[in-house]
Amino acid sequence: NAGVTQTPKFQVLKTGQSMTLQCAQDMNHEYMSWYRQDPGMGLRLIHYSVGAGITDQGEVPNGYNVSRSTTEDFPLRLLSAAPSQTSVYFCASSYRTTGPYGYTFGSGTRLTVV
Amino acid sequence: AQKVTQAQTEISVVEKEDVTLDCVYETRDTTYYLFWYKQPPSGELVFLIRRNSFDEQNEISGRYSWNFQKSTSSFNFTITASQVVDSAVYFCALSEDNYGQNFVFGPGTRLSVLP
Numbered sequence: 001n002a003g004v005t006q007t008p009k010f011q012v013l014k015t016g017q018s019m020t021l022q023c024a025q026d027m028n029h030e031y032m033s034w035y036r037q038d039p040g041m042g043l044r045l046i047h048y049s050v051g052a053g054i055t056d057q058g059e060v061p062n063g064y065n066v067s068r069s070t071t072e073d074f075p076l077r078l079l080s081a082a083p084s085q086t087s088v089y090f091c092a093s094s095y096r097t098t099g100p101y102g103y104t105f106g107s108g109t110r111l112t113v114v
Numbered sequence: 115a116q117k118v119t120q121a122q123t124e125i126s127v128v129e130k131e132d133v134t135l136d137c138v139y140e141t142r143d144t145t146y147y148l149f150w151y152k153q154p155p156s157g158e159l160v161f162l163i164r165r166n167s168f169d170e171q172n173e174i175s176g177r178y179s180w181n182f183q184k185s186t187s188s189f190n191f192t193i194t195a196s197q198v199v200d201s202a203v204y205f206c207a208l209s210e211d212n213y214g215q216n217f218v219f220g221p222g223t224r225l226s227v228l229p
Contacts, residue, residue: 035219040123040221041221042118042205042207042218042220042221043205043207043219044219045218088157092159102147102149102151102161102164102207103159103217104161105151105158107157107158108157108158108159
């Protein structure tokens with residue numbers, strides 16, 4: 001049981017480049033979300049999805065785009081990378097009612113924008 | 115607006131000491147969910163506990179215990195007889211709904227357990 005799989009684990013981008021962070025889960029979770037983690041700020045919600053075809057913005061959505069064409073996948077797109085997007089990105093999923101275990105998180109993607 | 119405060123940025127203890135991590139939350143909802151997550155040096159986030167707002171019973175799981183007090187809006191986490199493997203960043207989080215759209219994390223407390 002793979003859980004939540006994020007790729008890549010590390011990435012360096014140049015300012016202005018675009019890229020997609022991949023997230024896939026095999027637990028048939030309806031809810032998926034993307035967070036970014038910055039020092040001293042905890043995790044902040046970027047975008048989330050309550051099911052295939054449904055997405056919405058979180059606290060810090062600017063500069064990011066998402067889509068949810070299948071239950072399993074929830075990619076995060078950086079449209080034009082900026083140094084302020086240097087962060088660790090976590091994908092998470094959960095059952096509709098968050099279940100007894102809350103979120104299941106991926107192992108994270110460490111992104112550096114130079 | 116909901117908010118989670120973890121006033122302790124870093125804590126250092128010596129192995130076998132007890133340590134309490136504080137979490138204070140703000141919410142206008144009467145129904146909400148509180149969580150604790152552990153982030154060890156390897157970076158992954160590990161679920162520890164979820165507590166519903168209508169269940170104020172304290173919980174104990176091995177060396178871990180949680181004290182939920184609605185009167186003070188606190189959900190504190192105590193590790194008894196700490197071990198080096200407990201060294202991690204611990205996050206308290208609050209969700210106001212089952213979908214987690216308003217899932218807010220505190221800034222985290224870095225715990226270092228020294229041998």
